[in-house]
Amino acid sequence: MPGNLTEAIVLRVLPRRRLPIIASYAGVAVIVAAAALIRYLLGAALVGYPVLLFVPAVFVCALLFDRGAGYVATIASALIAWNFFMVPGRSILGGGVPWLPVLIFLIIGITMSAVTEALRRTVRRLDQAERAKSLLLEELAHRTKNDLAIIGAAIVLQRNAASENAVKEALDQAHARVMLVASAQDRLRGNFADGVRLELAGYVEQLCAGLGELLRGVRLIEVEVECATMMVASSTAITVGLIVNELVTNSLKYAFPGGAAGTVRVSITAEAGQRLVIDVEDDGIGCPPDSSPGLGSRLVRMLAQQKGGSLTREDLAPGCRARVDLYEATTG
Structure with a gap:
């Protein structure tokens, strides 16, 4: 830009x-x-x-x-x-x-x-200040990755010490999910050079595939992605990844109570005026009635405002759609 x-x-x-x-x-x-x-x-x-x-x-x-x-x-x-x-x-x-x-x-x-x-x-x-922030984020990501590795190692030790097959299987699944969370942390951290432009669709698809993998064998919820082909700055890709991660995770946690099955759809389109639109829609119980936003919603609003955008929610009955508008230059 x-x-x-x-x-x-x-x-x-x-x-x-x-x-x-x-x-x-x-x-x-x-x-x-x-x-x-x-x-x-x-x-x-x-x-x-x-x-x-x-x-x-x-x-x-x-x-x-x-x-x-x-x-x-x-x-x-x-x-x-x-x-x-x-x-x-x-x-x-x-x-x-x-x-x-x-x-x-x-x-x-x-x-x-x-x-x-x-x-x-x-x-x-x-x-x-920007350099200090980047260093702090790198240090935080490094510590988080180390902590997850320690948790994974502890699960492996418990698995090796277990004698029952059911316990071993449960610990294997827990270890796999911890490793997937660590992988998602790496993707969200974004090891991209500042100013580099990258293809957004592959990045978002990989992120959502990891989120869907966390549910495999646990809940019957599909995560579908439809993203237009576009090139964005690495900083924008990280912002989009964080927003998608928060919105999809929110749907997975609250839209399908009692182990209900469902689908979460992620759609990202580029519109006129350098406008990027992120839609995360589910077919669950609808938007939460509580008007006070949680930490995840506040994070999404803050990220959207940094790009001159906003967060809106629409009750689809059934289901809920969260829409985030970002204003960022893209190239097809």
């Missing part, structure tokens, strides 16, 4: 560490000199706009270096414009070099340098 591309460009352009003062001021000299040279070459085309090309020069200096470099670029640009590009006789006081445009330029340049410095620091902090 354009916003993500702009953010990536800004983060790539910004230096990782503060440059030495000499290097910063050398960069200022090069940028301001380049702006002055371009202004000189354009000549008559910019008559009446002596400081126009120096505004982006000041911005670039403040962005790449710091506000001090922006201040220096502002003063240097004003002096160059005053001495070489001002047209005498346009002062509001009459005669001489006009001082008002230079004064306005100085105010704009200094203000822009200060604001750009603040924005630069904010972008840096956001980037650091």
